[in-house]
Amino acid sequence: MQTIEQxxxxxxxxxxxxxxxxxxxxxxxxxxxxxxxxxxxFEKADRTTLYRTVKTFEEKAIxxxxxxxxxxxxxxxxxxxxxxxxxxxxxxxxxxxxxxxxVCLTEHKIPQIKVPNGFISxxxxxxxxxxxxxxxxx
Amino acid sequence: MQTIEQxxxxxxxxxxxxxxxxxxxxxxxxxxxxxxxxxxxFEKADRTTLYRTVKTFEEKAIxxxxxxxxxxxxxxxxxxxxxxxxxxxxxxxxxxxxxxxxVCLTEHKIPQIKVPNGFISxxxxxxxxxxxxxxxxx
DNA sequence: CAATAAATGCACTTCCATTGCACTTATTTT
DNA sequence: AAAATAAGTGCAATGGAAGTGCATTTATTG
Ligand SMILES: [Mn+2]
Ligand SMILES: [Mn+2]
Ligand SMILES: [Zn+2]
Ligand SMILES: [Zn+2]
Numbered sequence: 001m002q003t004i005e006q007x008x009x010x011x012x013x014x015x016x017x018x019x020x021x022x023x024x025x026x027x028x029x030x031x032x033x034x035x036x037x038x039x040x041x042f043e044k045a046d047r048t049t050l051y052r053t054v055k056t057f058e059e060k061a062i063x064x065x066x067x068x069x070x071x072x073x074x075x076x077x078x079x080x081x082x083x084x085x086x087x088x089x090x091x092x093x094x095x096x097x098x099x100x101x102x103v104c105l106t107e108h109k110i111p112q113i114k115v116p117n118g119f120i121s122x123x124x125x126x127x128x129x130x131x132x133x134x135x136x137x138x
Numbered sequence: 139m140q141t142i143e144q145x146x147x148x149x150x151x152x153x154x155x156x157x158x159x160x161x162x163x164x165x166x167x168x169x170x171x172x173x174x175x176x177x178x179x180f181e182k183a184d185r186t187t188l189y190r191t192v193k194t195f196e197e198k199a200i201x202x203x204x205x206x207x208x209x210x211x212x213x214x215x216x217x218x219x220x221x222x223x224x225x226x227x228x229x230x231x232x233x234x235x236x237x238x239x240x241v242c243l244t245e246h247k248i249p250q251i252k253v254p255n256g257f258i259s260x261x262x263x264x265x266x267x268x269x270x271x272x273x274x275x276x
Numbered sequence: 277c278a279a280t281a282a283a284t285g286c287a288c289t290t291c292c293a294t295t296g297c298a299c300t301t302a303t304t305t306t
Numbered sequence: 307a308a309a310a311t312a313a314g315t316g317c318a319a320t321g322g323a324a325g326t327g328c329a330t331t332t333a334t335t336g
Contacts, residue, residue: 114246124266285328289326
């Protein structure tokens, strides 16, 4: 079991207090979070720092970005050993129309999608919208 | 073959010069367009009018909205007899990372997507990103 | 033709994302 | 250890896109 410090260092990210806090915040969350969510959790810190921290995490594949169609970018921690970039490793995301939360369905890989001749598929974004398990009452 | 006027009237949209022009502009385009695209095509007209025209078209299922992940909403004419709302009639969209254009792949319906127990799927957005046929050189 | 309703145009607002620059803190070099 | 360098943080400002209130124009109805 590696510490957060070790994880960050292994990805060439310097360890700072802020980064540890934000990492822990994301790790504790079961849902994708917006920058505003992070801002609200760390009101003493500046927006920009939070923004750039998340961007750093994104570049280094600590988190992945989620476009769930709400128009607001969300972020979630990458699974251990995830290859966000590789097409075969893409999972789908679920956005609840009721509680407005978005979750990674990391077990649900995106199926093979056929595209017409001449088109080359490099990346796929699949978002299912509906009612989540918490809101559907089972 | 029905005229554009007849189509609009059949959907309870009053025919105006602006609406006819915008409809024709969309019809002639083979790709999804942004509001900015429409603005550039009709520089004499006001943003708001264009915006509201597109929104009216959207409400009445003349066009459908496309979120291709660029962060900018795009629009495209609905197919004749399309049921955008019905989940079984959803098609996928392709966004070219090279020319930055997005097209409807209306022939390519979205496959059945499994979601975990307790989750209820109501809508699906599937965007494939890559290189389009024009840019791939066949 | 008058009354009413809808469409259009202008100005303004909000929200999120992003950047330039100054300042602070950490790391490296002498 | 001090100086030099680099990286991280904070503040302020910007920009783009979406959306809204209200006045004015244009179309529709009685
Ligand atoms: Mn995810
Ligand atoms: Mn489409
Ligand atoms: Zn929910
Ligand atoms: Zn292309």
